[in-house]
Amino acid sequence: MKKKAKTKEKEEEIGLEELVETKEKDVISEEPVKLIVKGKRLDGRGFNELRPIKIEAGVLERADGSAYVEYGDTHALAAVYGPRELHPRHLTEPQQAVLRVKYDMIPFSVGDRKRPGPDRRSIEISKVTREALEPVVFLKHYPKTGIDVFIEIVQADAGTRVAGITAASVALADAGIEMSDLVAACSAGKIDGEVVLDMNGIEDNTGEADVPVALSPKNSKITLLQMDGQLTEDEFEKALKYAVEGCKKVYELQKAALKKKYVAATSATEGNNNQKGSE
């Protein structure tokens, strides 16, 4: 305020009344932001609308399988290595593969630089992600091996764990690992008293609840379900319904992304052949 007062002194035209007005404005801005205006959310979405989602398979040359996923401003990269010899050796299971997941946020993924390395939160998310993926992977088909999944959050704007799960599942399929189904994930929540799908950063920080869900859509099996915040039973049911619908949309995008990797390659060479033919 001091600074403001100084600048105001220089501009003599501004009277005292206006100064008071600006003071009042400052007080007003400290009130919570309206997240829903005229039935629309801040970014113009409806209540059960996803952010623009982009999925790309096979983006990394050196990993056995990889995927890049964007949920609006949340960007996640997943890499899969394996099945391969598991180190340290004593962790191997004689009858099945060991799935290991590492979720990590890159220091520049958030506003205040995140201290690199695992912390309580990322260790927990690694665990729930592993448990979200384990039910669909045919671990028994790869005895004595390890499958490593690395998820890096490149840019965070809420819903990083669901973006990570979506990416990891596409990366596993890209690596040629046997799975009963893909796992699609998205979150629902509550803002300004309304249940909404796929919250963005502001909504997540100021909202009342967050419900991330991962789904194996083939037989509608939920492999991840968490809740942060408070919801009534009815609100929870509604949030879950929204999230499941959202997952099914994500699922279609996942399938399209995996197919696109090979279809794109086909059309590219066909184009070349045509060129050669016309020469």
Added chain:
Amino acid sequence: MELFVKGRDLVVPGDLLASGDYLLGEGTYKEGENIYANILGLVDTKEQFIKIIPLSGKYVPAPRDLVIGIVEDISFSSWSVDINSPYQGVLGIANATDRFIDINQEDLSKIYNIGDVIVAKVLNVSQSMQVGLTMRDKGLYKLREGRLISISPTKVPRVIGKKGTMVQLLKYMTNCRITVGQNGRIWISGENPNIAIEAIRLIEREAHMHGLTDRVKTFLEEKTQKKVSDIPLIEESGADFNV
């Protein structure tokens, strides 16, 4: 018995393929009456039989496979061999040579040393994924010269071609000796190894597309100034998808 996909359709894990009494091949699984895809790949179906041709994945050893391995370690009576797979191969001394080896008299590193590259055959794969290798068969030897390259093991059938036509084409056109291991390692030695390698990379890149043989033929003709039609061994129609 109902089929929901066509041959060569691209499918992803969880896609419904068929229902009823099919014989299940690689990359499929059954849940109740329905048959689903297990992996990312192309549908291959013939009458009662349905399987998925994989587009990516690691080499899983199977008996009678020809593999190219690198000796990793020597122990009391066997060699540990890296076969480009999650599982390590073991070459026992009984299967190493045709003659008798007395382990008290002989230095095993004189026979196969660490770093040696060998063409071996998978003898057996146990329940616990112990992979037994053998060198006691024709065409199995230690490699002493030439170039070794690695491709995705899922593309090996394309490099070999139907009844070995593709690899014959490569051999004739480039004047190279080529050995293709099922584990994705390929050994090349001869006149034009670079052209052979380029052609193999082309096959690897475009393995899942129609008309592969023709494109490889054009490529080789361009590079070597030879005519494919001069080759006596190869039939005209080299279908490239049924290995």
